[in-house]
Amino acid sequence: MIIPIIILISALLVLVVMYVLDDALRVMNERAGLAPGKGMVWSKRIVWALLLAVVAQFFIPADLFEPPPPQQALYNADSLWTGADTTRLTYLDKDQRELIRYGQELIRNTAHYLGPKGTVMQGTNGMNCQNCHLDAGTKPWGNNYGAVWSTYPKLRARSGKLETVAKRVNDCFERSLNGTALDTTSREMQAILAYMQWLGTGINKGEKAKGSGIVELAFMDRAADPEQGARIYSGKCASCHGAEGQGVLKADGNTYQYPPLWGPHSYNQGAGLFRMSRFAGYVKANMPLGATWNTPMLSDEEAWDLAAYVNSQQRPSKDLTGDWPDISKKPIDHPFGPYADAFTEQQHKFGPFGPIAAYYKKP
Ligand code: HEC
């Protein structure tokens, strides 16, 4: 900065001197009765050009000739992942950028495009992915997508198969959104995949970003208690999700202000949240709305009891016969037998889970 300014000032001084000298020469020539000379025309032009060049460089953006900055992941003060930097999307090529933005939009406003009155197709229960994957899948411990692109394809015990990201996304379409899978070649699936890939920016293959997914709560010594959960529910949840867990639609009658927790429009019995540990961990770090992992509003016990209450209510069923082909790999809180152990379905649903976990830890 300082050098161009020095050049600028010097050039200006030189110009002033040249004009003064020129004038002086002209006056002397006139007095001497000589024809006026041409003066220092070319010298002045050169100094003017130099001056303009110096001024111009103040207006050329500094990064014009530099490569665009790479996409980058963001982390909060606790080193928890908070998504990829949206301000850098502008450096991507237009088609790619639009695909990623559409993917993010589908996660946020799924129902608008794919819900019961969806503008693209009608194939889900009216919930949004974001209802459970908060802040478009970027909230620390908000069931975020910080471990998706880096850990798939992976062998999953639920299907017993190697699953791609598209397959995993469709799992949530068929279970959490109690709907139909997307055609993997559709623009919608391509957009969701582009968004997931971009969210994976900077996360090494095989690694999970810190704060990704759902927190694991310690098991209680007792079984979770649905009756206790009912009391907590009416005090801390019903104001938004409704006394009947049915949620509240927005004025458009199409998308939810507060999503349902049970009933015909909720996630089905094959969904992740139907497992106690997933539900308890999710609500502990995120509910009532405004809670975060480090400013929770529920105790662990309240979260477990709420899970027992909500997951005891009516909700759509799902044919789960293909799930968990190897029953010894079933999560201990999967509420449907058969099991590779002697604990009851009741205990697998509500706990106490400690003894079951201990049984599987034994060599
Ligand atoms: C009713 C809640 C709910 C909704 C709605 C929902 N999901 Fe999920 N999703 C879950 C749960 C629970 C998990 C499993 C988390 C775990 O096992 O820790 C999950 C897991 C995933 C995963 C795998 C994450 C990982 O790290 O392995 C992907 C990808 C995913 N969901 C995508 C979607 C998409 C896309 C949508 C919208 C079409 C959606 N989900 C809607 C609850 C939901």
Ligand code: HEC
């Ligand atoms: C102030 C309103 C409010 C309160 C109170 C509240 N929630 Fe929520 N809840 C929401 C909203 C809004 C969402 C969806 C968030 C989004 O889309 O960003 C949600 C999402 C959820 C979800 C995932 C989506 C679904 O419908 O399955 C669960 C589970 C949940 N809440 C449970 C609870 C529980 C349990 C309580 C009581 C401890 C509770 N909430 C209290 C507003 C609330």
